[in-house]
Amino acid sequence: MIDEENNGFSKNIQEDDFQNPTSIKHKQKERHLRKKRKKVRKVQTLLRFLLIVAILFLGYKFISLSGWYLPKDAYTSMNSNIVEILNTKIIPDKVVYNAIKDVKVSKLPIFMASVKPLKREIYKIPVVDRVYVRRYGFPARIQIIIKERIPLAVIKPNLQAKPNAFYTSDGVLVTNKNYMNLAQTPESLKIVTKFDKNWTFEKVKEIEEIVRNVEKYSNEEVKYINMYNANDIYIKIPSANIRLGVLDSTVYERIKRIHTILPQIKDMNEKIKYIDLSWDKVNYLKMNK
Numbered sequence: 001m002i003d004e005e006n007n008g009f010s011k012n013i014q015e016d017d018f019q020n021p022t023s024i025k026h027k028q029k030e031r032h033l034r035k036k037r038k039k040v041r042k043v044q045t046l047l048r049f050l051l052i053v054a055i056l057f058l059g060y061k062f063i064s065l066s067g068w069y070l071p072k073d074a075y076t077s078m079n080s081n082i083v084e085i086l087n088t089k090i091i092p093d094k095v096v097y098n099a100i101k102d103v104k105v106s107k108l109p110i111f112m113a114s115v116k117p118l119k120r121e122i123y124k125i126p127v128v129d130r131v132y133v134r135r136y137g138f139p140a141r142i143q144i145i146i147k148e149r150i151p152l153a154v155i156k157p158n159l160q161a162k163p164n165a166f167y168t169s170d171g172v173l174v175t176n177k178n179y180m181n182l183a184q185t186p187e188s189l190k191i192v193t194k195f196d197k198n199w200t201f202e203k204v205k206e207i208e209e210i211v212r213n214v215e216k217y218s219n220e221e222v223k224y225i226n227m228y229n230a231n232d233i234y235i236k237i238p239s240a241n242i243r244l245g246v247l248d249s250t251v252y253e254r255i256k257r258i259h260t261i262l263p264q265i266k267d268m269n270e271k272i273k274y275i276d277l278s279w280d281k282v283n284y285l286k287m288n289k
C-alpha cells in the first residue's frame with residue numbers, strides 16, 4: 001500500500017518536472033530546440049547569400065553581353081544599322097551624322113546610356129523642332145526620330161533655282177545650303193526675288209496674308225509671288241497672272257475685285273498676259289500680242 005503511494009508520488013514528480021518550465025529536463029529540451037533553430041537560420045542565411053551571389057553573377061554576365069553595347073565608332077561610321085535617322089525630309093542624314101560625330105559613345109549598356117549629349121548636338125541644327133531617341137539591344141542600336149520645322153515661305157531667285165533661304169512657320173530663318181534641296185513643300189509659299197538682310201518674318205507673314213486673300217477671292221491656289229520689283233508685284237494663279245503693283249493700304253480692296261474679273265476671262269477667246277489690279281478702282285486686262 002505504501003509502495004503504491006510512493007510510486008504514484010514519483011510519477012507525479014516526473015510529470016511535474018517535465019511540465020515545469022524551471023525543471024532541468026524542460027531547460028534541456030529548450031536548449032536543444034534553440035540549437036536546431038540556430039542551425040536552420042544559418043543554413044537559410046547561407047542559402048540567401050548564395051542566391052544573391054548567383055543573381056548578381058548572372059546579372060553581371062547578362063549586362064556584359066556585347067549585344068548591350070554600341071561599337072566605339074557608332075557615331076562616326078554613318079552606319080544606318082547602328083544609328084538610324086527617321087522622319088527627315090529637309091535635313092540630309094549626313095548633316096545629322098556630322099552633328100553627332102564628336103559625341104563620345106557611352107561605355108554603359110545601351111539601356112543605361114544617356115541620350116542627352118546626342119539631343120544637345122542635334123538641337124543645334126536650326127531646322128530641328130523636336131528630337132526623340134529610341135534605344136534597342138541585341139544588337140545595340142539607336143533610332144533618332146526628328147520632327148522638322150515646317151517651311152512657311154521659300155525665297156528663290158527664279159522658279160528653277162534652289163531657294164536661297166526659307167522661313168519656318170515659327171519664325172526661324174534658314175540660309176544653310178544643306179537644307180535647301182527639299183525645303184519646297186507643296187504647302188510652302190514660293191517668293192521669287194533676291195534674298196537680302198531686309199527680309200523679316202513680319203514681312204513674310206504680311207505676304208502670306210495677301211496670298212491667302214488672293215486664294216480666297218479667286219478660289220484658286222497661288223503658285224508663286226514675284227517680288228523682284230517691290231513696286232510692281234505679280235502673283236501667279238493657274239488661270240492668270242495678277243499684277244498687284246505696290247503693296248499699299250489699298251491692296252486688300254483691290255484683291256477683292258478678282259472674283260468679278262475671272263469669270264469674264266474664261267469667256268474670252270484671246271489670251272491675256274495679266275490682270276492689272278495695280279490701279280485703285282480700275283480693272284485692266286493686259287492682252288498678249
